[in-house]
Amino acid sequence: MxxxxxxxxxxxxxxxxxxxxxxxxxxxxxxxxxxxxxxxxxxxxxxxxxxxxxxxxxxxxxxxxxxxxxxxxxxxxxxxxxxxxxxxxxxxxxxxxxxxxxxxxxxxxxxxxxxxxxxxxxxTYLFGRMAPSLSLTLTMVLRLVPTYRRKLRSIMDARAGIGKSGATGPLTSRVRNGGALLSLLATWAFESALVTADSMRSRGFGLAGRTCFAAYRxxxxxxxxxxxxxxxxxxxxxxxxxxxxxxxxxxxxxxxxxxxxxxxxxxxxxxxxxxxxxxxxxxxxxxxxxxxxx
Amino acid sequence: MPSMTNGEKGPDSIRQQEEWRQAPDRKRRGSSLGLSRSRRWAMGIAVVAASIVTIAVGAQLGGRSYYLVSVLLVIYAIAPFFIAFELRRPQAREVVVLAVMCALAVVSRVAFIWIPHFKPMAAIVMLAAIALGARSGFLVGAVSALASGLIFGLGPWTPWQMLAFGAGGGLMGLLADVGVVPRSKLSPKMLVAVSTGGFLLVVLLVGPILDTCTLFTMMGTITPTAAAAVYLAGLPVNLIHGTATLATLLLAGNPLLGKLARVQMKYGLLRP
Amino acid sequence: MALFSIENLTFSYPGAAKPALKDLSLDIPAGSYVVLCGRSGCGKTTLLRHLKSVLTPHGSTDGRVLFDGRPLGEVGAREQAARIGFVLQNPDAQIVTDKVWHELAFGLENLGCDPETMRLRVAEMASYFGIQHWFHRDVAQLSGGQKQLLNLAAVMAMQPDVLVLDEPTAQLDPIAASDFLATVLKINRELGTTVFIAEHRLEEVFPHADVVALMEEGAIAIAGSPREVGERLQESHDPMVAALPAPLRIWGAVERRLVEGWPGDPSGVGLSDESLGGGLSGESLDAASASAGPVGVGPLGDGRLSTAPLTVRGGRTWLGDWCRGRQLPVRAIPEMAGETGAMRPAAAEMGQSNAAGVIRPVAAKANHPAAVEMKEVWFRYGRELPDVLRGVTLSVPEGQFRVLLGGNGTGKSTVLRVLTGALKPYRGSVSLFGSKLKNWRDDELFRGCVAMLPQDPLSLFVTDSLKDDLAEMLSGAKLGPEQRCERIEEVAQLCEVTGLLDDHPFDLSGGEQQRAALAKVLLTEPRLLLLDEPTKGIDAVFKAQLAELLRRLTDNGVTILMVSHDVEFCARYADEASLLFDGAVVSSNPPRRFFSQNSFYTTAANRMSRGFFENAITDQDVISLCLQ
Incomplete structure (x- = not known):
């Protein structure tokens, strides 16, 4: 440091x-x-x-x-x-x-x-004032990526628990397994995204005159x-x-x-x-x- | 109470929001960036002017300034999409859908962790583009590249990646916008066509843009032979990348588009 | 004056045959604490969402909602955003940004708050909620409980007049849920913020509620003080009785002799969620003194009833008076060594035979090798990381329903994952059905030997219909199309999901998802079934159905090892319980001995009857001893 x-x-x-x-x-x-x-x-x-x-x-x-x-x-x-x-x-x-x-x-x-x-x-803080929407989108992506990664891990664990691990088997079945994982992750992601959108609007996102929290002085x-x-x-x-x-x-x-x-x-x-x-x-x-x- | 000085609209704003929920923005649909004609012209002129000035200054500096000039030109190419996005003042659901698609694109690699060199990001960007249209497709591509840079490390290649994936998404989205590709439920033939299209886009557009970055950043002198060497060396990588895109589109194409459509139906989620 | 007045509200979703809300009226006085309860699917969420315009679903509406005397539609978006705070069920999905500090500021940013005020508000909230220590963290690093607390704080930063909470603890473990509800109570008591909360963990909210409203099929069935609602529920034999606090249920059964619905009814007693903390001190005093008041020990008929106790403390006062008033010949339930299942001996003793009362000959399989045999198992997730399992020794005989209890982070889930071979211990041995785990081939292991039901059942569904998902399990098997259909039919019938086969798994309710996931897992025909907290977020009625299904499986010789926080469920249904602490199994006993030994980590009925009765661990035990 x-x-x-x-x-x-x-x-x-x-x-x-x-x-x-x-x-x-x-x-x-x-x-x-x-x-x-x-x-x-x-x-x-x-x-x-x-x-x-x-x-x-x-x-x-x-x-x-x-x-x-x-x-x-x-x-x-x-x-x-x-x-x-x-x-x-x-x-x-x-x-x-x-x-x-x-x-x-x-x-x-x-x-x-x-x-x-x-x-x-x-x-995202630096560009928050210049490009508030883009900066918020990036902030959300940065928040979602670790969440999705963990979800994907837990899906993989869950599937391993019923003998559907994608670690072994021929290439085609591994690719197919990847596709199934992706598809499930997408379903889950869209479902939670609707909650996120509700949570944003419930807290007044979209009102005129949005300001930025000054995290740095x-x-x-x-x-x-x-x-x-x-x-x-x-x-x-x-x-x-x-x-x-x-x-x-x-x-x-x-x-x-x-x-x-x-x-x-x-x-x-x-x-x-x-x-x-x-x-x-x-x-x-x-x-x-x-x-x-x- | 928090400061309520600016823009207290009362019932009107609620009604506006309700209208937005019930009917998509009819006004915006016609224009390519969701902006008025005059703003589009202004932006176009600004981009061209900036490019000319940059090239002129670069020529003045001489030497290796094309390194910098090329990056600046790339940024100019990306900027209008971002500026248009800002000016549109996107609603909560639009921001959320964009963020979700970008995060999915960034994370998708993990699903194929057991297969070496399998990069499905371009495929996810293209699927988002088919469902959401060209301008959102470009944004998903560019923002995904930027976000993956922020997570795995930014570098001189980041603007190039943004342009490459943005362009891939934008072009695929254009095909859907003009009606060549349906938004969901692709027939088997169409799925194969789209997947092949994805393969070609990666091999002929996305990959070469990334290779151009290699050419500009790594090569001391740019000569036709040097360029040929870089593009040729990149070809096998691009072919693998293209194949991964093809496989992902074939496998996840319909399920993913179907899920987007399902969510749109279930909750009246609108196309940004 | 009422802050919210809901007047004759009727609402139908587009295309729905029945209205979701029917002529519903309810007043929420300013500063009050109002609890909304009801079975899942009765329209609680739909009602709550009508209290904020941006969240109101589409459909046809009749009647109106008044906020502060004005129709809600006339209250501006900005005012609604600030004054009506909303906390939703899913702790994770509600969070918008990537940093704790940013999440706290998000609402204020939207309102256009100036930087100085924002800084002050955020600092204030962080201090009040005790989150200053994780102020700079990534939200991804927070636990579920911390996330929900953050959501609450983020809403409170906007200083709302009313907090609307939609089952905020459904996805939290019991300790985090208690903490969360205690914070909500503190906000109500210290700041005077009106609270309107939909909650299924009634044990924790009942003692503090000013008004409890019970919803049934889109209408308010009963609304009144907690005692009133509790009494009227018990009179009506509503299945929701199962969700009431244990002291209230026991009191009702004993004092009012409403026994006929109790012992035999499998959907009845003992299923409510665990409450470890009891009430908050100040509030439970009210309840205790109230119940200690006019203790009419007389039997039913002289017209005098004692006041209903709402907390364990109130329940103890009442039980003490009850015992003092009469000579009870039997003060203990025999442990009945060798025979397992807490509820069954008691039921048998009381001469009330029923399906759950049949004592199965578990001991008959004694000479078989154990289904699970773990000896001195040590495990850590990385070379540099601390040990998670520190010498776990565990033996589960074939055909037993064993539960593994323990706090968060004690390694419960890790034990399950070691048993599936997903994690490899670095010391110790693991055997399944007499042969070493490492000698099992993967295809043998997961075809007919081990299967695990994950904590989130949705992690298992990869297609758009339940039928396709079940078919996915059979894709590798050498079966004809007819046999496949047959197998799917069979398992769907067992798990009672036959009618749901064409549905999208994500559209099912929590309990249905759980059973559907179980169906998928059972298609591998496991002899050992591993369950990771299957009762989380499920209402009392669904829990009873799950218990019955599990019982059917063990009757067919399946061994079940279940990891759980749900003390009440384990006490009632398990054959044997083990406690995992600090990476090792510290005790294993039949539930009766297990729970009567513990004084904190035990059921509400046991905590209530401690000192008066011995070995009473379920409601039924206490009731039968009281009424002998």
Missing amino acids: SSFESFHPLVTFFFFASVIVLGVCFLNPLFSAVGLLGAALMHLRTRGKEGLRLLGGMAIAFVVLSLLNPLFNPAGDTVLFTYGPNRPFTLQSLVFGMVTAAMFVTVILWFSSFNAIMTGEKI FTLRDGVLLAIEMLLTALCAVALMTGATAVEYFPVISLGCPTVLFWLALLSYVSLVLIPTFIDCWEHILWRFSLSRI
Whole structure:
């Protein structure tokens, strides 16, 4: 549980949106590396030890995707080797492949942290004002899925108790058993849905002027953090739009001459991806400090 | 007493609700999104304009921006359906039916837990579409994909899945809306036809959209060979997915549609 | 002034031959606690749904409903939503959202409540109902009782003037049901909220009701104070007598000598739902002092009757006076070692022979291997999870009707699932009919050996008609079409569902569903039948029918192992009862010894007669000892 989690959903959502979008926009290897490291750090912080599995898988994906690019893209001057009927495998294409693979891995890792921190509850809350009906539908689906899953389990148990378990037997009979389960679940679901609809209307659903319960409060510290996030994102975006971070890959790699804006953007990006870590460390120090005073 | 400032209508609102219970919305039936003509035009223009701006900015950025542009375009394609749903201010039963169908679609995999790689979600979405029509079919598909993302984890693929399943549902629903497919009690021949249709929709539409996502997210450079490789690699997966859809439609098609019809009859539940 | 006035209400469903409500009139005074009772299918739900416009069914209506002096149709939707609170039967299906806090806020959101007020109301409700500890939970993690409490709290958050509850405890276990009804009572007493409740658990609501209304075929048959209704019911020999609180039934039978309908009538006594808690302290004082008042111990004829007791406590006061007034030669019912079945020895002793009184020669099968033999069985659901079964040892002889009692989470259902082989214990041995469970092949096991009736009978029905569902059971069997029909006919007759074969299983009533599910299970011709709480949510009359059916099965040599919370049912019908606690069987005895040993976990009749009589566990026992 990181203390970053305790911020208003808007703040955390903006953070993830920002780092994911910037992560796929920067083509500069330096920025890619920063994004990748930031995402991996956050992923490990939120997922702990079990996060290592995904990280391992992503390492393999990184290698495969990097090697794949030169096979489809023979551009670039530095030929490492040729294969097949005289097809080149170039260094430039390999580096470009590594950058795009890093991009993919970065996005996946950010999403992993996103899923840990942005629960369905927070997402439906965020969109509750913008899209109340859709948000309510999603809320209901999130409520029904575990209910149905449990019902399905109990149906399966009930059928196992009379020797109609679908675990064994030929494929066709297993498929047929699945169909029967689905059909029973549907009957049951529709019957209870009518009760749900009654319960909603009985409690005034459909009256004009529906409001939303504010489960989260937007406080000063949320405002401050959101402002910082926006500032850092804006700096990166300006650098991106003006081409300060642009890189040439083909025919030869040229990083161009780093300008002030480039360094500023890099600093901003580093700060941005490390925000959750900063916050955790800050709270940690604060906690130590206040403890020592007690 | 709670604040009763806004919109106290008294008996009128009750009568309106009663009317709604007794007769389906006649006004809405003609329009494709349940919206007035002017709103539809406004929405269409907004979507086209947004797409053009996005593509222009993407072209300006160059490099790998198509990654982002493609996702944005997908979102633009989905958005009108959601906006229309919001503007319609759906009633309790419509929301409930939608939620139930989505939850069934998400959970359906569990019923086939003993069969590896059997994904019946597309089939459930299509059945919902046949019973409820194209726009609800699209919503069921898109919301199911989103919900399953919220439960099993969101990712860059989520918008693509929403579009893929939404489109599958929408097209199947269109067939029912124009009267090619009846809403329930499919004859054996029709059932086979619908199931085959479902198979083709998955193999030719839903699967390829998902593969396009793979192409955009994973491939460094997009070339015709890279595209061909991705779509070819996806084909076996799509064929299995299609077969599962076919089997589910054959097996659960009539029972599920029959149950929806039964509930509609027993409780006067209306088609959203 | 009456909050609700129902005036000459007549209602017919579209296409129905008979009206569901017939010229029905009833007043519900503001602040009162009104109980609506009646057999299932008498129109209770239809009546309740007429008290809120959005829930009113379609059909032709005559007469009117006044709310607060105005016809209901003229009360705005917003006002109705806020002022008339409705709690329905199904705890699960009523919940709309995925989080507890959101569910509490849902009604207020709809009313357009401002955020500050909403926050306060939700906080208030969470504290009042004691749900602040699970405020942030997913609703999927709640128990049935918690869910229903949440539904109540969510309705109360809108601060209604009246609470309408439609059999809110039908799907709860006895302890959760008691808690729920206690909360409803607290709301009525502390907040003055009017309560109108349809309920079949009369033991718990009778002592506190201001008015009890008994419905019969769409009309109010009797309405009045609980004592009045109780007395008039007993005079009329209505089958609903079975649902009255045990002290009231015993009092009625003894004081009024309304005995003729009692002992022989299988649909009569001892079937009401279990009440573990008795009354709430403050309220039962009323009842107790009332019944302790003019105790006219004189026999019938001198015109003086004692006041009817409504609670166990009131019943004890009355019974004490009754015993003091006369010399009763026999104060105990013999245990009759070796002979089983609680009610049967008593009946035999009193010389009232009847179908249920025949003592079957269970002991004759002694040299057969036991139907179930569990030795030191240990089980847990996962490596990291705690043990659920901690050395269960259980032996059930062939042909016995054994019940397994115990609180929630003691592993009762797990025992059943171990016996079907669905769960594999990690230690200990399980044998069925003399051979180890693991040596049974699946097809042998479920064809003619074991079958289990799940808690929710609807989990078994996969098709749209009962006939198809029964046919599904025979799909693998090597039978000709005629033989199949014959088998289905036969089992349908046994379970009394012949007339329902073409119906949709979901359209049947609770009791019918239970029998239909039993028919489906019996098609596997089990020698061992496992039942998981079959009396849940079933009314007293259906329970008696179920008991008779089970008796027929054991007479044919079927062994029955039933898991239950229903103490009254077990005391009356079981051959032997076992108590499961903390994952192990702590005692196994014939019901008479089993229940007279316990002082909390026992029948109302036993709690009422403790100290006056020995070994009296059913109404019948107490009545026969009183009237000897």
